[in-house]
Amino acid sequence: MKEIKTEDAIGSVLCHDITEIVKDQRKGSRFKKGHIIKEEDIEVLLNLGKEHLYVFEKDETMIHENDAAEILCNLCFNEYMKKSAISEGKIELTSTIDGLFKVNREELFKVNSFGKMMIATRQGNVPVKKGDKLAGMRIIPLVIEKEKMQQIQEKVQKPILKIMPYQIKTAGIITTGSEVYKGRIKDTFTPVIVEKLKEYGVEVTYHSLSLDDHEMTTSKINEALKQGVDLVLCTGGMSVDPDDKTPLAIKNTGAKIISYGAPVLPGAMFLLSYKGDVPIVGLPGCVMYSRRTIFDVVLPRLLAKDLITSDELALLGEGGLCLNCPVCTFPNCGLSKG
Known part of the structure; x- marks a missing residue:
């Protein structure tokens, strides 16, 4: 820090705030610490x-x-992002589309453990909408070693x-x-799924009812696949009861089972599989009546x-x-942590 004449300060960085007082109008910082002095600032x-200023030595x-x-x-900026103007040494990023937000946690950790700098993001693996804030970044001191910034860029x-745009546009529901197939009770499960898909612009182009019969359900799944749907969702029949046949039906399509069961409540009896690049999902009954479940967590990633491993x-x-x-407040809660 050194004292110099104000007239000689162009391009220098202020070490302190400078207060302006205008009687009966305002009192506050006219120039903040860290401000880079411009020619038009001199007269002000x-x-x-x-007449003299304390500035950082060049x-x-x-x-x-x-x-x-x-x-x-x-280090963060990518397609479908917009950056803010710099304010007090900080830049923020926002989304320009609706999509899935992804964070490389290992690389983020490298930055935040390197010292004197930080990047804060929202939770990864969550849906974001156009205009949503994604991240903010800055260094901690007013100035930093050039070599340190070069090192983090190399590291x-x-x-x-x-941000991954949603690609899946059509879905089939079995x-x-x-009891539903024979008309004994009304199907209250399908409308819930249709509404959740609609939030993401996904159209249900195939829907069929099936008995608690694994061969029939397998046939319905294959029929949906032949019609070219991007995603197959099977509702119900996911518990361990003897008459719950959906997991077997999905397996018999030849799909690769990723997991039958997930450590999420509600949603423990969730099944995820893929046939080629088409997800085939078994949804437990809780999806019908619980506001948020495992389905809400994985759906943006599927779309x-x-x-998903x-x-x-x-x-x-x-x-x-x-x-x-x-x-x-989902997805801004612990349930979205992926």
């Missing part, structure tokens, strides 16, 4: 009685917080963040249950064709207990 500063080995924020932003695999499903256990909050 002199009118504020500042050092070619250091860079200003604004420039450092740009470097951090470039991190970019981009750290990604509603299982002899973005983001392949059994390990990723196993990781859902931490935060996988829905607390049935009086006001639901």
Whole structure:
């Protein structure tokens, strides 16, 4: 830090706030610490009685917080993102589309454990809408070693963040249950699924009822696949009761079973499989009556064709207990932690 004449301060970085007081109008910072002094600022500063200023000494080995924020932003920035103007050394990113937000957690950890810098994001593997805030980044000090910023650029695999557009546009629903098939009770499951899919612009182009008979259900699934749907959802018949045949029916299609069961409540009896690149999903009864379940957690990933592994499903256990909050904030809650 050094004292220099105001007239000689163009391009220098202020070490302190400078307050402006206008009687009966305002009192506050006219220039904030870290401000880079421009030619047009000189007259204003002199009118504020500042003939000398305390500024950071110029050092070619250091860079200003604004420039450092740009470097951090470039580590994150990706398609379908918009960056804000720099404000007090910070840049924020927002989404330009509806889609699935992804975070490379290992690379994010590298940045945040490197020291003197930070990137904060919203939870990964969650749906975002156009205009949603994604992340903010800045360095902690006002200036930082240029070499340190070069090191983090070399160390991190970019981009750290990604938004995946939804690709699945059509779905088939097979509603299982002899009581529904024979008309003894009304099908209240299918309308719930249709509404959830509608939120993402997915059209149900195939729907059929099936008895609690695994051969019939397998046939219905294959029929939906032949019609070219992007996603198959089987509702009901997912428990361990002897007459619940849906898991066997899905297996008999030749689909690769990723997991039967998930550490999420509601939704433990969830089944995920793929036949080729088409997900075939078994939905437990809780999806019909619970506001949020395992289905809400995995649906955005399925629609973005983001392949889900059994390990990723196993990781859902931490935060996988829905607390049935009086006001639901999903996906901004622990249930969305993936």
